[in-house]
Amino acid sequence: MKNVFLIGTGLIGGSMLLxxxxxxxxxxxxxxxxxxxxxKRAVENGIVDQVASIKDVVNADLVLISVPVDAALEVLPQVxxxxxxxxxxxxxxxxxxxxxxxxxxxKNRRQFLAAHPIAGxxxxxxxxxxxxxxxxxxxxxxxxxxxxxxxxxxxxxxxDLLGMRVRYMTPAAHDRHIAFVSHLSHISSFMxxxxxxxxxxxxxxxxxxxxxxxxxxxxxxxxxxxxxxPIFAQNKKHVLDSLDGYIENLxxxxxxxxxxxxxxxxxxxxxxxxxxxxxxxxxxxK
Amino acid sequence: MKNVFLIGTGLIGGSMLLxxxxxxxxxxxxxxxxxxxxxKRAVENGIVDQVASIKDVVNADLVLISVPVDAALEVLPQVxxxxxxxxxxxxxxxxxxxxxxxxxxxKNRRQFLAAHPIAGxxxxxxxxxxxxxxxxxxxxxxxxxxxxxxxxxxxxxxxDLLGMRVRYMTPAAHDRHIAFVSHLSHISSFMxxxxxxxxxxxxxxxxxxxxxxxxxxxxxxxxxxxxxxPIFAQNKKHVLDSLDGYIENLxxxxxxxxxxxxxxxxxxxxxxxxxxxxxxxxxxxK
Numbered sequence: 001m002k003n004v005f006l007i008g009t010g011l012i013g014g015s016m017l018l019x020x021x022x023x024x025x026x027x028x029x030x031x032x033x034x035x036x037x038x039x040k041r042a043v044e045n046g047i048v049d050q051v052a053s054i055k056d057v058v059n060a061d062l063v064l065i066s067v068p069v070d071a072a073l074e075v076l077p078q079v080x081x082x083x084x085x086x087x088x089x090x091x092x093x094x095x096x097x098x099x100x101x102x103x104x105x106x107k108n109r110r111q112f113l114a115a116h117p118i119a120g121x122x123x124x125x126x127x128x129x130x131x132x133x134x135x136x137x138x139x140x141x142x143x144x145x146x147x148x149x150x151x152x153x154x155x156x157x158x159x160d161l162l163g164m165r166v167r168y169m170t171p172a173a174h175d176r177h178i179a180f181v182s183h184l185s186h187i188s189s190f191m192x193x194x195x196x197x198x199x200x201x202x203x204x205x206x207x208x209x210x211x212x213x214x215x216x217x218x219x220x221x222x223x224x225x226x227x228x229x230p231i232f233a234q235n236k237k238h239v240l241d242s243l244d245g246y247i248e249n250l251x252x253x254x255x256x257x258x259x260x261x262x263x264x265x266x267x268x269x270x271x272x273x274x275x276x277x278x279x280x281x282x283x284x285x286k
Numbered sequence: 287m288k289n290v291f292l293i294g295t296g297l298i299g300g301s302m303l304l305x306x307x308x309x310x311x312x313x314x315x316x317x318x319x320x321x322x323x324x325x326k327r328a329v330e331n332g333i334v335d336q337v338a339s340i341k342d343v344v345n346a347d348l349v350l351i352s353v354p355v356d357a358a359l360e361v362l363p364q365v366x367x368x369x370x371x372x373x374x375x376x377x378x379x380x381x382x383x384x385x386x387x388x389x390x391x392x393k394n395r396r397q398f399l400a401a402h403p404i405a406g407x408x409x410x411x412x413x414x415x416x417x418x419x420x421x422x423x424x425x426x427x428x429x430x431x432x433x434x435x436x437x438x439x440x441x442x443x444x445x446d447l448l449g450m451r452v453r454y455m456t457p458a459a460h461d462r463h464i465a466f467v468s469h470l471s472h473i474s475s476f477m478x479x480x481x482x483x484x485x486x487x488x489x490x491x492x493x494x495x496x497x498x499x500x501x502x503x504x505x506x507x508x509x510x511x512x513x514x515x516p517i518f519a520q521n522k523k524h525v526l527d528s529l530d531g532y533i534e535n536l537x538x539x540x541x542x543x544x545x546x547x548x549x550x551x552x553x554x555x556x557x558x559x560x561x562x563x564x565x566x567x568x569x570x571x572k
């Protein structure tokens with residue numbers, strides 16, 4: 001592997017390269033970013049060796065696309081048009097149906113691997129990139145059978161180097177699952193933050209009373225709107241389903257509080273305590 | 287201080303004693319608990335020296351009431367009936383209006399201090415007690431002017447030993463603020479956990495895709511129903527207000543997604559990003 005391109009020099013792609021480049025000492029790493037200061041910062045942070053432009057991928061052995069999911073729909077076909085025959089092109093976005101659909105008939109479809117690492121933080125940009133972000137985490141790979149066998153192998157080796165376990169699923173199943181376990185968490189957190197900020201407008205000292213519980217629940221509300229708006233738009237159907245389920249549960253809980261139905265409140269919480277066992281499963285690896 | 291009683295040998299009271307007893311080597315610490323195995327466990331864990339019963343508080347210098355908020359309404363008047371003249375009685379529950387009201391006309395009202403430490407974890411019981419839980423945290427004190435001056439002093443010394451800063455407020459303001467920054471977080475987390483568990487019933491692999499974001503947002507759904515049901519019941523009015531605001535925000539967000547109003551989605555998130563600055567304030571102390 002000689003020439004590695006990162007398109008979108010943010011948290012996810014940046015963190016990947018920080019780990020990968022230790023295994024490819026002879027390769028040159030290029031950063032492509034619409035935001036010039038991000039690209040420069042990625043060089044300063046040692047994520048890439050130099051700034052490049054998208055047309056330079058004609059020399060690529062590996063192209064990692066790590067941009068907002070709406071931009072990815074534009075960038076991926078362009079990259080597939082340009083890359084040489086043996087290059088692997090991979091995206092790491094949080095939705096998989098739209099991007100797989102976009103290139104389903106592309107002549108170089110077999111050079112593309114649709115991936116989604118279940119890892120991240122609430123921060124973004126090249127300064128947010130950290131080492132070992134992916135160690136012991138899950139990489140979801142979609143439509144693996146549409147990727148050339150040799151490039152499947154290459155990708156698998158990269159995931160091994162990052163310390164990741166791989167799960168294969170369809171884009172449709174991925175997008176539905178992830179709406180519930182990731183996208184909904186972000187919305188619930190953003191709306192919690194919004195509700196408390198609104199209340200704070202009339203109650204100045206409210207945040208003096210916020211403890212670690214609030215902090216944990218509202219953490220995802222620090223996330224980037226530029227990254228998340230297109231995710232909700234692309235995954236609209238499943239996001240709406242998850243939101244409907246969530247709002248219905250909240251409305252019922254409200255009704256239980258309002259009617260002093262303490263048994264219903266208790267049972268609701270007790271049944272949800274099962275999350276303890278589930279989360280322990282997550283922490284111990286799957 | 288010779289005889290210290292802890293009524294309710296769980297996370298909060300237990301953690302307090304673990305720290306306090308290092309400063310009162312000559313005192314004897316007694317644990318009172320309806321749950322006998324909890325009381326025994328508190329002895330084994332070094333939280334208290336021996337098990338006692340509520341009537342033993344006739345010898346108390348300090349009584350710490352750390353039981354569910356509905357039980358506290360029963361226990362506090364009993365304790366105030368029994369304690370000797372110089373004893374300080376303190377509760378640490380998550381609601382303050384009902385308990386202050388319960389003893390407003392008690393002849394020993396001046397021996398009571400209504401407190402609420404903004405600290406805790408999602409765990410409960412004597413095995414959850416940890417050292418330094420309160421270090422650098424906030425202690426809310428309500429109706430301080432109704433407590434005898436000398437006992438205010440005693441309490442303040444205890445809070446200093448625990449490393450806590452003290453904020454004074456009315457029970458009404460406390461209960462409203464805490465509904466938004468604590469009680470609502472718990473409900474949003476419980477209902478998120480419930481929604482994802484419901485979806486999992488038809489989608490078996492869903493938790494394989496859960497990452498640190500979900501984990502953080504759903505952490506509070508591990509909390510004890512026995513502790514939280516009476517809190518929601520006692521703080522009904524403010525909990526309903528906070529839930530109404532939250533549900534309204536979620537419904538509006540859903541509408542923005544449904545009508546492809548990307549600007550509204552983006553703006554909502556961007557404005558809520560202000561939580562970053564606010565949380566930084568919390569982390570740096572107030």
